[in-house]
Amino acid sequence: ETGVTQTPRHLVMGMTNKKSLKCEQHLGHNAMYWYKQSAKKPLELMFVYSLEERVENNSVPSRFSPECPNSSHLFLHLHTLQPEDSALYLCASSQDKGWAEQYFGPGTRLTVT
Amino acid sequence: QKEVEQNSGPLSVPEGAIASLNCTYSDRGSQSFFWYRQYSGKSPELIMSIYSNGDKEDGRFTAQLNKASQYVSLLIRDSQPSDSATYLCAVRTSRGSTLGRLYFGRGTQLTVWP
Numbered sequence: 001e002t003g004v005t006q007t008p009r010h011l012v013m014g015m016t017n018k019k020s021l022k023c024e025q026h027l028g029h030n031a032m033y034w035y036k037q038s039a040k041k042p043l044e045l046m047f048v049y050s051l052e053e054r055v056e057n058n059s060v061p062s063r064f065s066p067e068c069p070n071s072s073h074l075f076l077h078l079h080t081l082q083p084e085d086s087a088l089y090l091c092a093s094s095q096d097k098g099w100a101e102q103y104f105g106p107g108t109r110l111t112v113t
Numbered sequence: 114q115k116e117v118e119q120n121s122g123p124l125s126v127p128e129g130a131i132a133s134l135n136c137t138y139s140d141r142g143s144q145s146f147f148w149y150r151q152y153s154g155k156s157p158e159l160i161m162s163i164y165s166n167g168d169k170e171d172g173r174f175t176a177q178l179n180k181a182s183q184y185v186s187l188l189i190r191d192s193q194p195s196d197s198a199t200y201l202c203a204v205r206t207s208r209g210s211t212l213g214r215l216y217f218g219r220g221t222q223l224t225v226w227p
Binding site: 040041042043045056088090101102103104105106107 | 117147149155156157158159162201214215216217218219220
């Protein structure tokens with residue numbers, strides 16, 4: 001596979017469930033990002049990892065928990081979400097932590113019921 | 114104050130026309146500017162980056178940057194129905210704790226009709 005991949009592509013979960021989103025980049029990049037995209041709102045940066053170290057946590061509620069086991073993989077663990085968390089969750093990567101050109105995965109469409 | 118502002122549109126142009134998409138930003142020290150295209154139900158795709166004042170051309174796309182006016186635009190020549198998408202402007206900041214962070218506008222929805 002090439003580029004940035006994400007699984008699952010669609011997810012429906014109840015407010016008491018626990019699930020995880022997965023992202024994998026095949027570009028040899030050193031930085032990875034989680035964004036949230038809601039209708040009629042700009043892309044919101046959630047987390048940034050550089051060389052497996054979290055360098056930014058953008059005031060995200062603790063019900064979202066990121067994990068970066070290596071520079072190619074990024075997870076977003078979800079638990080006790082709220083309906084307003086329903087959105088498109090996008091993973092991106094860039095060459096380095098200098099925040100250069102970012103390349104996005106296809107996203108996970110999350111619906112919280 | 115919003116970091117990056119775009120007209121939400123929709124912008125509608127006939128096939129073959131020039132589509133002009135505009136973006137303003139608040140951080141005067143910003144150095145890097147990007148345009149992403151997002152088709153409905155898909156993720157953003159990087160189509161242009163520009164770093165210095167003036168024009169940058171890539172095929173039918175031209176990015177224009179005016180740092181004095183804090184303004185960046187994207188022109189699409191000979192617009193095609195396949196160009197119909199939402200175009201996101203992104204600006205890389207230069208200040209403080211958010212150094213280097215990308216800020217996105219809400220996007221402008223473009224429709225090219227045959």
